[in-house]
Amino acid sequence: MFLVDTNVLSMGAPGRSEGDATLAEWMDARSDELFLSAVTVAEICDGIAKLRRTGAIARAGRLDDWLDIVLHLYGDRVMPFDIPAARHAGLLMDRARAAGQSPGFADLAIAATAGVHGLAVLTRNIRHYLG
Template sequence: MIILDTCVVAEALTPGRDPALIEWLDRQSAETLYLTATSLSELLMGVNEIADGKRKNQIRSALDLLIDRLFSSRILPFDHLAALSYCSLLNAAKSGGTDVTNAVATIAAVASVHGFVVATRDCASFESLGVQTTNPWTAG
């Protein structure tokens, strides 16, 4: 099972998206792909930051469709088990001198709890937290 990091979904929703990413997504079985509540909140905030207009409306519509049709039953929450994992992962990273964003740490915690791989462009940050990754842009 694979958690799509925010950057994967954001790129897939934008015009001019990288063909390598789209090819990778097309090769995946939809039921193996998941989002986290963290990524969803980042995506929604990203859309809100776009100036009002046609582009914003198109991206918001595409995101709504993606959530409603593809991921409605596959959005993983940041629950109490993820919170425990988050603390453990972040403490280990900090003691090792690694600095990661809160979003990366929460997504990594959810992935760790479920034993999922994270599809991301930022493999180093997730791997520093002990989470297995794949980079759709280079996975071939």
């Protein structure tokens, strides 16, 4: 089972031309095995808010509608960033610093959420999750 990273989910967003048909087919065939992190929802909402702030109202509206559909499809497969995940994120943060790395908080939170739920992260940015 997999926790879908923001960069993979975003490939299916309206207006994105970088979609990978093979990945989309693979994800469709395994939809019951795919989960999202609430952190991914926050990252997408951040992007929508930025679009609105910078005047791209129509695009923001399309992405907001798309996010509503995504959340409906994932339903109860959206994993919270809760206390166990927060504790695990703290450990991952320390390990990363000890290794001289400085991953972003969102990547740590997504990795921690996956870790506490026994999920693998489905991502296009493998280097963010190594170590």
